[in-house]
Amino acid sequence: MTQRELWLRIHLVVALALELVFLSEVLPYLAMYSTAEAQVWKQFWVACAAVFVMFTIWPALRWGGLWLRIGGLLLCVLPLLLLAWVVMDHFDLYPRWLR
Numbered sequence: 188m189t190q191r192e193l194w195l196r197i198h199l200v201v202a203l204a205l206e207l208v209f210l211s212e213v214l215p216y217l218a219m220y221s222t223a224e225a226q227v228w229k230q231f232w233v234a235c236a237a238v239f240v241m242f243t244i245w246p247a248l249r250w251g252g253l254w255l256r257i258g259g260l261l262l263c264v265l266p267l268l269l270l271a272w273v274v275m276d277h278f279d280l281y282p283r284w285l286r
Contacts, residue, residue, distance in 0.1 A: 195247045195255050202243040202262050209236055210265070230273045237266035237273075 213236065220226040240262075247259040275281050 237269040
């Protein structure tokens with residue numbers, strides 16, 4: 188295993204840990220809104236956290252081998268879903284069947 192591959196695997200492990208913490212601790216807190224302003228701020232922090240996780244995964248997608256890229260793509264699913272949810276919720280773009 189080369190130094191670069193080890194560094195990329197560490198990036199993926201850190202991204203996985205961030206996603207697990209995000210799912211278990213942060214999302215339940217962010218699901219409750221009290222005011223419209225609180226909703227916007229919470230959506231902003233969800234989007235920031237999702238982008239941070241994507242930033243952590245990016246080196247593996249850019250320089251990794253086949254298996255590191257596949258693992259990185261799988262770890263990208265949750266942040267992309269969260270970003271899509273924030274945009275749909277903020278701009279009220281939910282499909283009718285989802286409401």
